[in-house]
Amino acid sequence: MKRRFMGIFLTVVLIVMGIAGCSQKGSGTTDKTGTNETTDNAGTGNTESDTGSMPETKPFKIAVGLSDSGATMFSLMSNNLQAFAKAAGGEVVFEGGVAASADATIAFVENQIAAGVDGILIGPPADSVLPTVKTLCEEAGVYWGICFRNILDEEVKKLVESSEYYVGKCYEDEETTGYQVMLNLHNLGAEKVAVISMAKGNTTTDLREEGANRACKELGMEIVAESRDIAQASDATGATESFLTAYSALDAVFIVGATGAGVHEAVAKAIEDADRQDSVKLATIDFPDSMSELFEKGILVTCSGLPSWGYDPFMSFVLLVNTCMGNPVSDKKVTLTCSMFDINNKETAEKWLKKFGDASTLYYTEDEMKQLIKANNQGLTEEELQLKMIEFSRNAVN
Amino acid sequence: MKNQKENIVLKKINFKTIFPYLGLVGVIVFFQIYSGGRVLSTANFKAIISECFFIIIGVTGYIFIMAQGNLDFSIGSVMGLCCATAAVGAGIHPLLAIPFAVVPGIIAGYINGFVHVKLKIGSLIGTMSVQYIVNGILVLALAGGSLTAPISMLQWNTLTVKFIVIIIVLSAGFYVFRFTAYGKRCRAIGSCAEAAKQSGVKIGKLKIAAFMTVGAISGLLGFFSLIRTGTSTVLTGSELFMNVLCAALLGGIPLSGGAGAKFSSAVIGSLTMAFLTNGMVLMGLSTYDKQLIKGIVFLITIAISFERKNLVVIK
Numbered sequence: 001m002k003r004r005f006m007g008i009f010l011t012v013v014l015i016v017m018g019i020a021g022c023s024q025k026g027s028g029t030t031d032k033t034g035t036n037e038t039t040d041n042a043g044t045g046n047t048e049s050d051t052g053s054m055p056e057t058k059p060f061k062i063a064v065g066l067s068d069s070g071a072t073m074f075s076l077m078s079n080n081l082q083a084f085a086k087a088a089g090g091e092v093v094f095e096g097g098v099a100a101s102a103d104a105t106i107a108f109v110e111n112q113i114a115a116g117v118d119g120i121l122i123g124p125p126a127d128s129v130l131p132t133v134k135t136l137c138e139e140a141g142v143y144w145g146i147c148f149r150n151i152l153d154e155e156v157k158k159l160v161e162s163s164e165y166y167v168g169k170c171y172e173d174e175e176t177t178g179y180q181v182m183l184n185l186h187n188l189g190a191e192k193v194a195v196i197s198m199a200k201g202n203t204t205t206d207l208r209e210e211g212a213n214r215a216c217k218e219l220g221m222e223i224v225a226e227s228r229d230i231a232q233a234s235d236a237t238g239a240t241e242s243f244l245t246a247y248s249a250l251d252a253v254f255i256v257g258a259t260g261a262g263v264h265e266a267v268a269k270a271i272e273d274a275d276r277q278d279s280v281k282l283a284t285i286d287f288p289d290s291m292s293e294l295f296e297k298g299i300l301v302t303c304s305g306l307p308s309w310g311y312d313p314f315m316s317f318v319l320l321v322n323t324c325m326g327n328p329v330s331d332k333k334v335t336l337t338c339s340m341f342d343i344n345n346k347e348t349a350e351k352w353l354k355k356f357g358d359a360s361t362l363y364y365t366e367d368e369m370k371q372l373i374k375a376n377n378q379g380l381t382e383e384e385l386q387l388k389m390i391e392f393s394r395n396a397v398n
Numbered sequence: 399m400k401n402q403k404e405n406i407v408l409k410k411i412n413f414k415t416i417f418p419y420l421g422l423v424g425v426i427v428f429f430q431i432y433s434g435g436r437v438l439s440t441a442n443f444k445a446i447i448s449e450c451f452f453i454i455i456g457v458t459g460y461i462f463i464m465a466q467g468n469l470d471f472s473i474g475s476v477m478g479l480c481c482a483t484a485a486v487g488a489g490i491h492p493l494l495a496i497p498f499a500v501v502p503g504i505i506a507g508y509i510n511g512f513v514h515v516k517l518k519i520g521s522l523i524g525t526m527s528v529q530y531i532v533n534g535i536l537v538l539a540l541a542g543g544s545l546t547a548p549i550s551m552l553q554w555n556t557l558t559v560k561f562i563v564i565i566i567v568l569s570a571g572f573y574v575f576r577f578t579a580y581g582k583r584c585r586a587i588g589s590c591a592e593a594a595k596q597s598g599v600k601i602g603k604l605k606i607a608a609f610m611t612v613g614a615i616s617g618l619l620g621f622f623s624l625i626r627t628g629t630s631t632v633l634t635g636s637e638l639f640m641n642v643l644c645a646a647l648l649g650g651i652p653l654s655g656g657a658g659a660k661f662s663s664a665v666i667g668s669l670t671m672a673f674l675t676n677g678m679v680l681m682g683l684s685t686y687d688k689q690l691i692k693g694i695v696f697l698i699t700i701a702i703s704f705e706r707k708n709l710v711v712i713k
Contacts, residue, residue: 067685096685101636102627107449111679114445116436128546128629132555155549200537201544201631229633 060090060324062119063112065105066147066313067096071261072289075359077310081317083362087369088321090118099123099148099202100259109133113140119167119320121313123148125202127156137165143323145169147316149203161333167323168334170316174204177304177340178211181254181283184302184342186219190251190281194225194243196236196267197256205257208285212256224250233262240270244280252301255284264288268299287343292353295346304342307396308356312338314363315389318372327374330382337386339393351397363392418650418663421699422670429677436680437673444557445679448626450672451560452619456642457649457664458571459615462608464646465575465584467591467655468514468521470612472529473642476506477635479536480620485545485630492551495624500617506532507613511606537632544631547624555625563622567615568665575661584608588655645671648699670699 062085068078078094085092093115098108102125112120113136120142124130130151137144146169151157160166185193195212198205216223224247227239236258243250253267264284271280281301282294286309294300306312315336322329343349355361364372371377372385430437456473463470480499487498506528513524575581583604586594595601616635623634649667652658674695678688 069684069686093682094684095679101633102629102631103623103634103637106627110445110448111676114436114442114676115680115682116441126544126546126629126631128544129627131549131552131628132626135552135555153546159549199632200540201629201633206543 060088060118060321061116062090062092062121062317062320062324063108063115063117064092064094064313064317065098065108065120065122066094068094070096072357072359073286073309076308076356076361077313079359079361080310080314080363083366084314084317084321084369084372087366088325088373090321090324092317093117097259099125100198101125102129105129106132106136109136109144113137113142117142119324120144121147121316121320123204123313127151127153127203130156130160134160134163134166138163141165143167143320145316145320146171147313148172152203166333167319167328168316168330168336170312170319170336170338172306172312172338172340174207175211175214177285178208178256179215180211180340180342181285181302181304182212182215182221183219184304184344185252185254185281185283186215186221188281188301190221192222192224192247192250193252193254193283194227194240194247194250195223195254195256196227196230196239196258196263198258199229202257208256212254230258230263233266236263236266237270240267241274244270244274244276250276250280252281252283255282257285261289264294264300265290268294268297271299272297285340287349287352287356289357291343292346292349295349302342302344304340306338306340307393308363311363311389311392315385318385322374322380325373325375329374329380329385332382334382334385336382336389338389341393341396343397348397355396415650417699417702418648418666418670421648421695422666422673425670425673425677425695429673429680433677433680437677442676442680445676446672447557447560447564449676450668451564451622452638453641453645453671454564454665454668455567455615455619455622456638457645457668458567459612460642460646461571461575461651461659461661461664462581462584462611463521464651464653465581465588465655465659466605466608467588467653468605468608469525469643469653470510470521470609471525471639472506472510472532473612473616474635474638475529475532475536476503476613476616477620477623477638478630478632479503479506479532479539480617481623481630481634482536482539482545482620484617484621484624485547488547488551488624489545492548495547495551496621499621499624500614503613503615503617503620504610505613506616507610508606510613511609514609515602515605533632540630540632544629546630547628549628551625552628555622560622567618571664572661580604580607585655585657585659588659589657641671644696648696 064081066077067074069075081092095108098104105122105124106129108122109120120137122133122144124133124146133144143165145167148171149169150171151160151169197209200206212223215221225243230236230239240253243253255264255267265288268282271277271282277297277299282299283301284303286305287303288294291300291303319329319334343352372380374380426437436442460470460473480503483502484495484499487494510525510528513519513528514521583594583599586599587601587604591601619638624630645667646664647667648670649663651663651667674692678691683691
């Protein structure tokens with residue numbers, strides 16, 4: 001009986017493989033440019049009608065290792081990337097949870113290469129994953145770029161930048177941001193601070209914490225407790241309750257980094273529920289959806305972040321799209337930096353929210369986006385992109 | 399007459415036995431069709447191997463524990479610790495990374511076995527406690543940061559190496575589980591520990607040996623994680639336990655252990671998991687859609703194939 005089952009099983013597998021063979025024949029030779037369905041839709045359809053006089057360009061599919069929903073900042077980012085991809089005649093797919101661990105990052109790259117993408121954008125959790133990403137992308141002939149991160153390890157940097165498939169990166173000064181938030185808290189009289197952050201080893205939050213620790217040494221502050229790897233609101237509530245119970249002299253909770261939505265609100269609610277809102281304040285990096293309300297309640301006192309969280313991956317995406325279309329912005333590996341800025345009161349928060357609190361807001365108009373495509377704007381350079389970023393930061397709350 | 403014959407055939411076919419196979423074929427066919435024939439393409443072969451590499455090797459070790467009716471919650475954290483020790487070894491000499499990974503794994507396995515057998519604590523609670531202890535040690539060992547492998551070691555992470563390792567581990571696992579006294583006695587313990595004891599089986603030693611087997615496998619996976627990602631962090635291996643357990647259950651390995659634990663189940667379950675995960679990526683599904691589908695497939699498979707009559711509380 002076992003033999004019979006094995007026979008049936010192997011027969012079915014052979015039939016399936018046969019089907020696979022047939023369907024591959026049908027799919028032609030567009031492996032490199034993604035699936036036929038998506039390529040056709042994204043490529044010819046949109047390009048012709050939307051871009052008007054745009055020269056004929058190669059359709060593309062790019063995978064982005066960031067979550068596209070769950071909080072306004074994620075949706076805002078994904079909407080902008082999709083709008084730009086559409087303007088350029090391509091397609092973008094998102095996958096969340098990629099930056100959480102090295103394993104997840106490598107698995108994302110392997111799977112998306114198998115899915116036939118032309119470009120990959122990641123925010124790597126550590127420099128050490130980059131050599132493997134480089135090898136995988138080189139073997140597959142897939143372009144890739146980095147968002148939210150600098151490469152600190154010189155050996156890795158040299159190796160990565162030697163790859164013809166590496167496009168470039170966009171990052172922020174995380175260490176200074178961590179320092180700045182602590183300085184703001186210090187100026188408000190806080191001394192004892194509890195920290196909510198990502199697991200150790202995450203390049204971004206490690207750097208922010210370095211800045212916070214530097215502030216502690218210089219300003220005489222103390223980090224009395226920490227909770228890591230908070231992925232959901234209920235965990236944040238539990239962590240804050242523990243902080244409040246254990247440290248009666250606690251002055252502030254500083255959210256250095258967390259994944260998942262509703263973390264800021266959960267921390268604020270736990271402080272309110274404990275009736276400690278007059279003595280315990282909240283500080284954060286990145287701007288939560290409920291920022292204005294939290295400022296009004298007097299719980300949130302300072303936050304620092306990008307003009308819009310999604311702007312960094314947007315600009316990295318611009319680099320990648322242009323390269324995938326066959327017109328790289330520069331012959332060299334591009335490095336763009338984005339400045340963080342503080343919001344310390346309700347008025348500024350409301351101005352910011354008016355602009356970026358709506359997920360449908362686009363960073364640029366359709367025509368402006370088309371000007372970020374080198375096929376339309378031959379004068380587009382790295383310097384021009386950097387200037388655009390400075391201008392964008394300057395006008396964030398104006 | 400014809401109906402009688404059909405009934406006899408249907409009776410002979412144990413639906414629960416063949417369901418994992420049907421599940422695998424169903425998953426492959428579904429994604430093959432809906433991904434435009436890319437699931438079984440040559441280009442996707444590498445992704446499938448990488449996807450199932452950690453699971454298939456993990457399940458190969460895990461089946462010895464499950465056959466005894468036990469679980470090891472600490473497999474992922476032990477892998478994380480072994481990845482860190484491998485990074486330390488690699489810092490001295492790249493080849494030292496292997497013993498530096500495997501030996502701590504075996505030691506951690508012995509501790510799990512000791513806690514379960516000598517302290518008479520159920521495997522569920524015992525290994526969960528060890529998991530927390532190992533996590534704590536890992537955080538201290540990493541000094542709140544991460545350890546990295548020499549870049550030259552990342553060249554070892556090739557498809558050929560992975561393929562060869564899978565073949566060797568599967569062959570060895572199959573032989574030991576199916577044909578040696580150790581494998582047979584593991585199943586005997588799961589079927590009825592008291593009967594096995596009366597037959598002269600040294601239950602305590604075999605249980606410790608099974609935990610040490612899983613520990614060694616965790617160590618090996620720690621090494622391969624290091625050459626794959628080039629880094630060791632506190633999150634290394636964090637998903638291994640659930641992936642291995644899901645694969646084992648999808649393959650039809652009963653939680654109660656015993657004779658129902660088949661080695662083929664380990665392979666079938668691992669492949670099903672790999673094709674399911676990979677297929678959803680090829681279809682371009684979102685993270686949340688993937689979780690939804692994975693949960694539904696898992697629930698349906700378990701609901702149909704799970705052997706309830708052997709269900710006992712995990713020892």
